[in-house]
Amino acid sequence: QIQATSRDGISGIKVVKIPLPPTPSKHQVRVSIKTAGVNFYDLYTCLGLGQNNSFPCALGLEATGVVEDSGQDSGYEVGDRVVVHCPEGGAFSEHVTVDSTHVISLPDSVTFDAAAAITVSYLTAYFALHCAGCLQEHGSVFVHSAAGSVGWAATQLAKQVKGVTVLGTASASKLEAISQNGVDHLISHDQDYLQEVKRLMPDGVSLVLDCLAGQHLAKSQAMLAPFGKVVLLGAKDMILQSGEEVVQTEPVQPFNLIMNNIGVTGLHLNELQKRCPDVFNSAWEEILHLAATSKITPRIHDTYPMAEAAEACRQLRDRLNVGKVILKME
Amino acid sequence: QIQATSRDGISGIKVVKIPLPPTPSKHQVRVSIKTAGVNFYDLYTCLGLGQNNSFPCALGLEATGVVEDSGQDSGYEVGDRVVVHCPEGGAFSEHVTVDSTHVISLPDSVTFDAAAAITVSYLTAYFALHCAGCLQEHGSVFVHSAAGSVGWAATQLAKQVKGVTVLGTASASKLEAISQNGVDHLISHDQDYLQEVKRLMPDGVSLVLDCLAGQHLAKSQAMLAPFGKVVLLGAKDMILQSGEEVVQTEPVQPFNLIMNNIGVTGLHLNELQKRCPDVFNSAWEEILHLAATSKITPRIHDTYPMAEAAEACRQLRDRLNVGKVILKME
Numbered sequence: 001q002i003q004a005t006s007r008d009g010i011s012g013i014k015v016v017k018i019p020l021p022p023t024p025s026k027h028q029v030r031v032s033i034k035t036a037g038v039n040f041y042d043l044y045t046c047l048g049l050g051q052n053n054s055f056p057c058a059l060g061l062e063a064t065g066v067v068e069d070s071g072q073d074s075g076y077e078v079g080d081r082v083v084v085h086c087p088e089g090g091a092f093s094e095h096v097t098v099d100s101t102h103v104i105s106l107p108d109s110v111t112f113d114a115a116a117a118i119t120v121s122y123l124t125a126y127f128a129l130h131c132a133g134c135l136q137e138h139g140s141v142f143v144h145s146a147a148g149s150v151g152w153a154a155t156q157l158a159k160q161v162k163g164v165t166v167l168g169t170a171s172a173s174k175l176e177a178i179s180q181n182g183v184d185h186l187i188s189h190d191q192d193y194l195q196e197v198k199r200l201m202p203d204g205v206s207l208v209l210d211c212l213a214g215q216h217l218a219k220s221q222a223m224l225a226p227f228g229k230v231v232l233l234g235a236k237d238m239i240l241q242s243g244e245e246v247v248q249t250e251p252v253q254p255f256n257l258i259m260n261n262i263g264v265t266g267l268h269l270n271e272l273q274k275r276c277p278d279v280f281n282s283a284w285e286e287i288l289h290l291a292a293t294s295k296i297t298p299r300i301h302d303t304y305p306m307a308e309a310a311e312a313c314r315q316l317r318d319r320l321n322v323g324k325v326i327l328k329m330e
Numbered sequence: 331q332i333q334a335t336s337r338d339g340i341s342g343i344k345v346v347k348i349p350l351p352p353t354p355s356k357h358q359v360r361v362s363i364k365t366a367g368v369n370f371y372d373l374y375t376c377l378g379l380g381q382n383n384s385f386p387c388a389l390g391l392e393a394t395g396v397v398e399d400s401g402q403d404s405g406y407e408v409g410d411r412v413v414v415h416c417p418e419g420g421a422f423s424e425h426v427t428v429d430s431t432h433v434i435s436l437p438d439s440v441t442f443d444a445a446a447a448i449t450v451s452y453l454t455a456y457f458a459l460h461c462a463g464c465l466q467e468h469g470s471v472f473v474h475s476a477a478g479s480v481g482w483a484a485t486q487l488a489k490q491v492k493g494v495t496v497l498g499t500a501s502a503s504k505l506e507a508i509s510q511n512g513v514d515h516l517i518s519h520d521q522d523y524l525q526e527v528k529r530l531m532p533d534g535v536s537l538v539l540d541c542l543a544g545q546h547l548a549k550s551q552a553m554l555a556p557f558g559k560v561v562l563l564g565a566k567d568m569i570l571q572s573g574e575e576v577v578q579t580e581p582v583q584p585f586n587l588i589m590n591n592i593g594v595t596g597l598h599l600n601e602l603q604k605r606c607p608d609v610f611n612s613a614w615e616e617i618l619h620l621a622a623t624s625k626i627t628p629r630i631h632d633t634y635p636m637a638e639a640a641e642a643c644r645q646l647r648d649r650l651n652v653g654k655v656i657l658k659m660e
Contacts, residue, residue: 131557254562262595266586
């Protein structure tokens with residue numbers, strides 16, 4: 001299992017030998033893991049900035065694999081190909097035992113590699129666009145870090161909606177890639193993105209996916225059209241909760257929302273899964289179906305052996321990736 | 331014309347003789363007014379709490395009437411029955427000259443009385459439910475003051491959406507009336523409404539129309555289901571802008587939005603009209619069409635002669651109304 005063993009960031013990430021996870025009890029399955037997706041959340045966790053995290057701490061929110069043991073009424077059989085969501089971490093392991101509500105069947109036509117790139121990124125993008133953000137036909141979406149895995153997913157999902165315009169930022173070297181993924185208006189990280197959006201869309205955009213928070217939240221609000229919404233993809237805000245004020249996000253002023261007819265909505269995938277597992281799972285199924293029918297195609301930036309999880313995390317930290325970084329069990 | 335002549339509230343409301351409004355220039359019409367709707371905004375205005383208002387100040391946001399003079403390219407002819415939106419006030423008058431974008435044709439089957447009860451209340455409710463709040467089929471809406479004119483309109487419009495449940499508050503004596511209007515769960519002003527909503531809808535509601543703001547905003551957020559939204563119907567927040575802290579509305583904490591997967595959205599009818607006249611007018615047309623086909627029926631609480639506008643405002647201030655209070659030109 002890959003653990004964050006100390007608050008030292010990536011250098012604290014170690015491979016640790018642990019006992020085989022428990023035999024699944026009722027409604028549980030044990031999965032032999034094939035691949036796993038790396039997320040920014042893993043970086044926060046190894047900095048001690050995850051939700052309630054203490055060390056050592058198992059890393060990894062999402063994995064794919066094969067059911068190797070199935071508890072009573074789990075609904076899965078040994079040998080089933082599945083995707084696993086591990087909100088408490090633990091996906092960077094050889095095996096994991098989880099509740100069957102945290103598992104979903106993987107269609108034959110979706111590879112383990114692709115599936116490891118889907119769960120967190122595409123679900124985040126899906127809920128942000130459709131449920132939190134209420135994206136309509138002919139709307140427009142501004143995506144920060146459109147070359148990141150959530151930005152990549154959001155671009156593809158937004159382009160599924162008729163007539164939607166996508167505006168995205170990335171470093172200059174990645175603009176070509178995000179353009180090919182469907183971003184209509186490319187904004188380089190060198191540019192003043194707010195000014196550029198105002199020039200491109202003088203009436204404002206209908207939706208902003210804001211994964212940066214902090215001082216960006218005010219700019220996100222400033223680029224909205226009436227009835228536009230900012231969706232806060234909260235990772236960085238959790239930093240505040242733990243007392244480390246790495247990013248300071250100002251509260252939202254009701255008066256500004258009223259006078260501009262705009263809204264701000266939060267999104268937290270793990271909390272949603274806890275409170276509405278059915279909503280979570282039916283979206284998950286729909287997304288895997290979109291992948292099975294090639295309506296979406298996750299881009300895998302690079303694949304590392306599971307034991308090199310630290311190096312994989314470094315790719316994200318240094319913003320080297322275009323799309324998803326995944327881990328593979330040897 | 332009815333003016334607020336001083337900051338003394340209702341006692342400052344006077345009938346003032348003014349010259350006939352100017353002959354309409356290009357794209358303008360002059361309307362001879364038949365009826366007008368009274369709004370809370372009129373009360374704020376006569377307390378000096380309206381947007382940028384100084385005294386004397388013309389009252390009235392909405393009126394009905396007949397075009398009596400038509401400027402070039404106004405699109406209206408003398409004798410046309412119309413409804414008028416006067417975001418700067420002035421609807422409580424014998425005549426008003428306005429831009430033709432502030433006017434809409436009144437279908438023959440909608441009476442002047444009914445039309446005076448529609449514009450502000452039904453447009454506010456419509457935009458709150460559908461554009462700011464993104465109400466879906468089988469959703470649920472909590473409406474503060476469901477016997478007020480916006481609450482009345484919101485109940486009817488929400489019940490047009492398949493499977494929607496409406497929860498509404500009112501004073502005990504008005505519960506029967508709001509129930510007949512379509513409110514499914516009645517909550518008396520004597521009750522702790524947050525506790526009552528949590529009991530009735532333990533999973534939360536999808537939408538709250540919050541016309542109270544202040545300390546109610548935190549409660550509104552606390553009753554939401556994931557992906558739920560509070561729509562702030564801002565009148566009281568404008569009070570803050572003018573420096574009179576009658577209602578103190580706390581800023582919205584991004585962290586709370588994220589962890590609960592909820593949103594807060596503002597709505598301001600006049601600002602919307604300024605920025606998106608087309609959106610405003612097409613909704614207005616749709617609502618008049620709903621009235622013409624009896625899909626909605628505004629309730630008129632009472633009708634006063636125009637000269638008794640002060641008494642009409644008092645009905646609202648003392649919360650005596652169930653539905654709309656309107657004024658009629660003799």
